[in-house]
Amino acid sequence: MSFSLYDLDEDIRKLLNLDNFLGGHTVNDFIEELSKDHFLKGAEVNKLEYLDPKPYIRTFESTLRELKRLNEDGETRKRHVEREVEEYELKHSENVIALSSKVDRITESFTNLDSKISSVTTKIDPLGRSLNKITNSRDRSTETIFLIRAYHGFYTKERYEPLEKLKSSNIYEDRVKCAKTIVDLLTLAKKIASPELAKANHCVNVIEKFSETFEKELLIKFDVYFEDDQFDKMREIASILHQFNGGATVVQLFVNKHDFMLDSDNTEDSTMLDNEAIWTKLSDPSFGENAKDESTEQLLNRLRMAIKAQARIVQQVFEDPTPVLKIFIQRIYAQIIQNKISALLQYSLSVGTLAHVRILHSLYVLVGDFTREVKEFLQTNDLNQDDELGSILDQCNYDLFIEYTSETTYFSREKKNLEETIYDIVQKYTSFHETQLAAKSLTTKLENLDNIEYNSEKLKRDQNSGRPLSEGVQDRFSFHFSERKRLSQFTNFMKTKLSEKTPPRSSQDLFNDREYVEKYSKLNIGIVEVVVKSAIESIARVLELTPNKAPDFSLEILEILLFDFGKLYIGASLEVAFEGAKQENLHSRSGTVQTFSLSYLQSFGVTSEVLYLISSCIKKIILPCAVNSPNVRKRMYNLTNSYVSRCETSLNLITTESLEMVANRIAFLLLKQRKKDFVMDTITEEDTEACEEVALFLNEIYEKIVNHLNNANLRNYLIKIGMNFLNQLLEHYKKFPVNSTGGIILTKDVIRYQSIIDEWKISELSEQFQLLKEIANLFTVHPDLINSLVTEGQLANLKPYTIRQYVSKRTDFNPSYIERFFSLK
Template identity: 65%
Template sequence: MNFSIYDLDENIKKLLNLDNFLNGITVNDFIEEISKDHFLKEAEVNKLGYLDPKPYIRTFESTLRELKQLNSQSSEQTQMSERHVDNYELKHSENVLQLSSNIDRSVKKFDVLDAKISEVTNRINPLGHSLNKITNSRDRSLETIFLIRAYHGFYTKEKFDALETLRTSSKYDDKTKCAKTVANLLTLAKKIESPDLPKTTKCLQVIEKYSEVMERNLLNKFEVASEEGHFDIMREIAKILFEFNGGANVVQTFVSKNDITLDPAQDEEGSILDEESTWQKLSDPNFGEVIKDKSTENILDTLRFEIKSRARVIQQVFEDPVPVLKIFIQRVYAQIVQNKVNTLLQFSLSVSTLAHVRVLHVLYILVGDFTKDVKEFLTMNEFDKENELNSILDQSFYDIFIEYTSETVYFSREKKNLEEIVYDIVHKFNTYNEAELSSQALATKIENLDNFEYNQKSTEHASNDRFSFHFSERKRLNQFKAYVKSKLTDKPRNSVSERNDLEAELYKNISITKVETVLKSAIESVARILELTPTKAPELALEILEIILFDFGKLYIGGGLEVAYDHLKQENVSSKINSNQEFNFDYLYTFSLVSEILFLVSSTIKKIILPCAVNFPNIKNRMINLTNSYVSRCEVSLNILLQETLDLIAGRLAFCLTKQKKKDFFCDNIEDDTEACESISEFLNVVYSTFIGTLNNDNLENVLVKVGMNLLNQLLEHYKKFTVNSIGGIVLTKDVIRYQTCIDEWDIPELTENFQLLKEIGNLFTVQAKLINSLVTEGQLANLKPYTIRQYVAKRADFNPSYIERFFNLKH
């Protein structure tokens, strides 16, 4: 009951409803709503009229009371809802328990039923087995009875009409039964046949003849169906004949009927057999392009298409296509591919060894790609689930090339090819350089150095390496010499005078093009080895390395160094050193050429040959040791060649200084440069132009530094021998400036700085005596010993030993 003296407005009462608050009305909205009717109601804002607060107070009191009442109602509803939830949860738990017990009862009933069913099954199974046995026995009995009747018919009448009816029937099952019966008849007749019963032999012959007629009749139908493209009929006949005797004859018939025949024009089109120019290119080691035989490519493309199309037909005709595809593939490889390969390879053998190995490589890759493509097709189309056909393809491919790729046959030809290339180059080089190569002076000198180094070695490992290298080298050289002798007996050698001048120009001097020819041929050989005999690649690559280092490197590159050394020796004779004859430094071209050749050889070995033995440490170490030993010997040869050239230059410089006259520096007037200075300057220009054309980079600078320092040392000693007056000092200074000019042109700061000492020494002869003391404390003279300076000062024309300390004040 409401005792309020101030009732709420009806609109406000509508607001005080629990549903409004539950439906989302906010406090702010509620306050605004109850206050809007009293806001400034009847107020005078500007005149500050009276505002009665009671309506506000009563309104909010009533509102607060109503809100409390609503709150209590909400609490009661919440409690009631919680009680309802508890009741429902209890009922749910009771339902779950009841359902669980129901399920348990159902499972128990199911177990009982399952046990009963299992019991029934256990009783029925023996009955089923017995029934199957009875059925099978009945069928076998019927078959046996039919088989005995059939044999009796052939035995007595030489025929059996019921069997003939089956044979001539158009039904598949009848024909199958006939085939099985005939097969069993043949087995039975062979067992019964006895010499004591002649009629059994006759019966066997009749049955065999009947089986032949039956099979021949089926095969004829198979052929007709094949021609007309009736694959269903072919498949039925094939299944019948497989039941009869394993299907050997039907397979043979199918293969023969579907044999691949090539158009003769296709075989000849694009063939290289009659192209003489092509075979000449194949025999040229410098020819690097791959020549393709269009005829072979066309044949393989045709076979690729035919095999794929035949495989799909075989899949439709035979339940198991694998046995048929085996025979078909073997025939293709044996009759077509092998004939083509043999024709080309046999012809290539009559052309040249190089042509043969190149053609072998090309055909190996062509047929290999063809085989790989066929294998992928058969695998992708699920013809070969057990990998039986892959094995047949691999074996067929192997059988084609085994005659040519066996280790003893193939690599002997590969090695013969390389030896022929090396022999052709080395033999012509030796022919044009017989005189120079006969002395082997450089080899003897290096051998002495080797022996010295060998005697200095103390470790057993180093000794073994040394012995191994020399043993292998001698072995390879002996083998190659034997090969060369055999070549010489086969082909008489012409005298040098009979040879073509152009050939002499090409072969007399070592040539980087010849080296490139050999290296390219070796790289070709390695590429072929990796394709044809990959398992033997490390050992065979080692043999190729030995051919490069021992056969070619020793006889050609080493021969070139021998020729250069012989030319040096011809220049290095006292008659030339101590005369005005000009030196011929042409042999020095060998230095830069051999350096470049060694770089090419080392790069080839490092990038091509060594990777072949990456998984074989022993062979790889052997390759590295052989290469390092060979390169080391070549570097020793180059060092000897260069050092003796420097000695030769030093000897000529010393000879030029002997032209210095005693009066050159003790004269009364200044003339042109002295004869010694002229000779040395001209000789220095020749030396510089020679070295700059034959050496490069660090080698050029190091050699020029040695030549310059040698000249400087000789001049320093030279100027200690001559008395110099004031005018002669100017002449000496002119000579020094001429020397400095020659050296400055070399653009080597080290030499330019060192030759400054000569000018300072020249000043010792030109300055006044009283200035010598201050002169020797400056520049490079300050680094000389007093005794050395005294030697120069003592050659001054105004030198007086008794006054040396007083005038020159030189310290000890």
């Protein structure tokens, strides 16, 4: 009870409750709630109405007392709860001890009981074994008695009625007993039979006939159940015959009952064999589609469905489906698929090598996919225990193609296919260029360069005894050796083909065939694409058919591509181009022709495209085949680099001959410059004759070069022509006297030359030709200005002696005057 004058009201008492503090209220919440009704109650801030603090003080005093009381109550409750916890923990410990004792007693009882059971079992087991022995002896005695009586019945009456009843019974166990008895009877009868006992021998025959009848009747029933899809009945008969003689006959019947097996002799479909259009396409190297035989694909689809359907039936009919499926699969491969494949592959050999390897690859992939899908089905349906059927499928698939995919047989045909394709192209191309190819000018030039390099390398090696040849030289000579070896082989191949084929068409016939000429008279990128595609196609077949030999076989295909095709077609085109450049160079020196074709320059652009195409094929297709064979891969690199280097050298030689031709022609035309062309009294409208003809020649050459070259090749070629022309003009103007009027004529010629060069749109070349204009100024300016002129522009870079050569051609030239006033030494 509280005796305070200012006791707490009911609202504050509700706050002072232990549950409130335990329920999550904070001190701040409590103070706010306690003071909210007294905040500025009836007060004025500025006028200071009287505020009595006592109610507040007393209120908070009462609050403190109430809080203290609540704290004491809380402590009391806490001590009470702790005592209760201690009591419950004590009771729990007592319960655990009591239960532990009880568990120990139960465990002890169980151990005693287990000992007693073990003792009883020890005594019962001998009794059980004795009982089983007695039972087995009784059963064997019963079976023996039944067997002897059955033999006696067949021996005396040629039949035994109880066995007949078992045979005709519909009860599974009875028929199983009949089957086992017949087997034992035959064994017994054969042991008793002897030449002296005729009746015993006859008894064996009777029992054998009975056995055959028993088996035939079961097979007939099995056949009937098969037609009616009574799989449970079929399973019983299959089980009986399995115990009777291993079940071979019922398995044979089951396999033969399938429609595909019944029609196995008539499965050969001649759809593709009779379609000449398909075989024509397959024999065409340009044909790029997949060579699929729809009839074979349809046959495999039907067989796939048949195997799946029969596998499910076998699973229901036979206790062990693996042997049945094994026979079923082997029969399908050996009797149906083999006939189909053999017919197609044998026929393809008569059509051509390319058709053969294409259809071989197609069938290999098709049957391989079929085999893989069947294996996956058997694995998924738990029919391929221990992967036995998977091994059978792989073996069957392997046996189908072993005759055609052995390393020597297959790849010899693959090489023959590529060689035939290349031979056909080379023979047609060389027919148009027999004269140029017979000269072998480029080959001789390349061999001379190789000899120079070799002699230089040999000299260095002799000077440093023991020093080996550089790796680059070794690679090139290795390349030449391989090239000669391959070309020798290919030459023999071509001789064989020439003897097999009809005589080639006459040259006149070839030149009259416009389409033929367009395709085979020059290097054709379309033909190169066909050969490269053929090589890629061969690589794809090698990876499928002989993956273990892929590195070595890919190397041989690369050699065919580089040596056979690269040398005899691409190399021949470069030989023809070089011969053309050489002949035009000879004409340019003699001045016997007025125009030049420059058609051989097309070899630059086409050869660049060809090298890019072949290099891409090698890099992306052929080299990856040798990723696991470092030596083969290195060999591939060396051969490719040597071949590309040889082509680049050939192009450089052609460029050199062509540039010489242009230079010789310009030199010949400049010879038409008359001695007095630049010593004139009057200025004419026309350019000098030499300038006019050189200008016409340069324009003609530019138009033809633009048609045959492009990009960097065009730019580099024009720069070389322009710089050579500039150098010739610089020497040319050192030879002619020039007066003041002639200087203007010379300047006109120079401007004409500059305008032609500017049309080529090569800034650095145009900049170089500015020197000509500055040299022309040496002939036109007043003598007093020459000294200042030679210190500016490009003339400042010329040697004084060179400038003197030009200035000395002025008609007003005075050596003492010039040396004194122009400081030219």
